[in-house]
Amino acid sequence: MLYREAGQFKTTYAEDMAIFPIRQDRIALAILLGIAFIGVPLLATFHVWPFGSDYLLWAILLPFLILALAAIGTNILVGYCGQISLGSGAFMAIGAYSAYKLATGVHIPFAWLGFAISIPPLPVLASILLGGLMAAGVGILFGIPSLRIKGLYLAVATLAAQFFFDWAFLRIPWFTNYAPSGSVNAPALDFFGLVVRTPVERYLLCLLFVTVMTVLAKNLVRSNLGRQWMAIRDMDIAAELIGIRPLYAKLTAFAVSSFIVGVAGALWAFVYLGSWEPLAFSIDRSLQLLFMVIIGGLGSIMGSFVGAAFILIVPIMLNLVPTELGVPLSTQTITHLEFIIFGSLICYLLIKEPHGFARLISIGKEKLRLWPFPY
């Protein structure tokens, strides 16, 4: 390790409770945020290397940010509260379609009652957040079975949510405003007069969302509610005996998780895709998010970022590296290689290190702290 905590004495519990108790970590984080908020946009605006084209922003950074956010949501449910969910894609879809409906105006005719519910088109920001809330509501609904069933059976119940909403958004034309092709277009991204158009602006918008929501999520998991979730995950009987209500703990985990995933879904649709169809949120998406969480680290916010980066970057590397080496692979081979790498990695991590890369990193840090002496 290049640095250690020697000489940094904490004199209050508040200092000890900080996310990064070591000064060097805080400096590193500040530099990272500086690069993300100032460096990247500057370089990209003036098209300086490596931002010569928009490829890096569009194909890597934007999806990375949004999927990392969705992975945080999934991690809260699966990693922190221990409730396995295969429905993350569905909750992204609910966020996306709710935001779409709210942004284009909702009209529900109750013909037989002689009146209709009409909501005028809402601003984009309100639509995205309300889309998240809608996902949270549906999440609570699908979380109710978790009070009775656990593990594999719960996974199947959430899988039902996935298939149901896939079907609903494909077959019920009301959701897509009766678009004949089934594909819908996002409204203009107008934030109080500021219209987000270029890739750099889109990147900054997502970065802002991700930063704020990461801080809020981190605060939750290190507060009492986060401890309640982990207690339910580790030993639900003992949790109940110290006064934790399983109903409250599980349903809040479902709500918070679905909210974050729903907002990520709305961002994915509005900011990244622009126009989309239900296929964008299929079971593949749910599995991808689950892989990110398992590979990155169950029960770790940082792990969600690591996992998202890994899952996104491996296919790109598989594409680039052999080409650079002069042995271009066919697209099919790359897809197969992807499956092989992810599959074997997940098996390996589940057996050897269920807490994923995040735990490997922290073990590495601990070892390096004492290096070169083992004790």
Place this chain on the structure above:
Amino acid sequence: MRAPDTNEIMLQVDGIALAFGGVRALRDVTFNIRRGEIRAIIGPNGAGKTSLLNVVNGFYHPNHGAITFKGRTRARMQPFEAARGGIARTFQNVALFKGMSALDNIMAGRTLKVRRGLLWQMLRYGPALAEEREHRHRVEEIIDFLEIEAIRKVPVGRLPYGLQKRVELGRALAMEPDLLLLDEPMAGMNLEEKEDMSRFIIDVNSHYGTTIALIEHDMAVVMDLSDRVAVLDHGIKIADGTPDEVKKSQAVIEAYLGVAH
């Protein structure tokens, strides 16, 4: 400061019967716990001691009988309601939250004392932060008391058994319970660890005035610690009284040593 030995009954268990299919774990057990005392429950293996504790904190629902705690009689209740009423509990096989640090385990014990909700905790600002610090302060007092400062940040799964038992006691103490149920707090410990644990139990009782009910197999510990002892055998209470009275009871000697037929 030892809580004055009033004769106030804190917990009254009346005619409890509990059966699992054909197995009658408890048969018409009646006993009580007075405020401020250390009450031991002993008996051979399978006598129904743990079942009795499970009935008291709502984990099992008895088939017959009533339980009166702090003047309120109840038929059915959920474990978290028992916790809310002020009953804390440790387990025979340690039941800690393995993935969390010792500190977080004990902090989780403060759940019932947390006032600020989801949104405040999310913002972690102002009153929520002040509350979190206040809880941390209380938890640090318990950590001090149990002499586990050095391991507060260690995931409990990595701790040796004796320390895990201590963390579990800490988690129960963090609830500031009126009644503390200890299920074999010294099982599997060596002599020194037993002495430490006995000291903690006596200190909890005298310092915080907590009423304690404990199950234990080590007779020397039981006879030294407890004010009154109840003896169970095959789900029936066969003796009840001060350690000296119980020691002399013919039924107890027969239960433990067997009878010549």
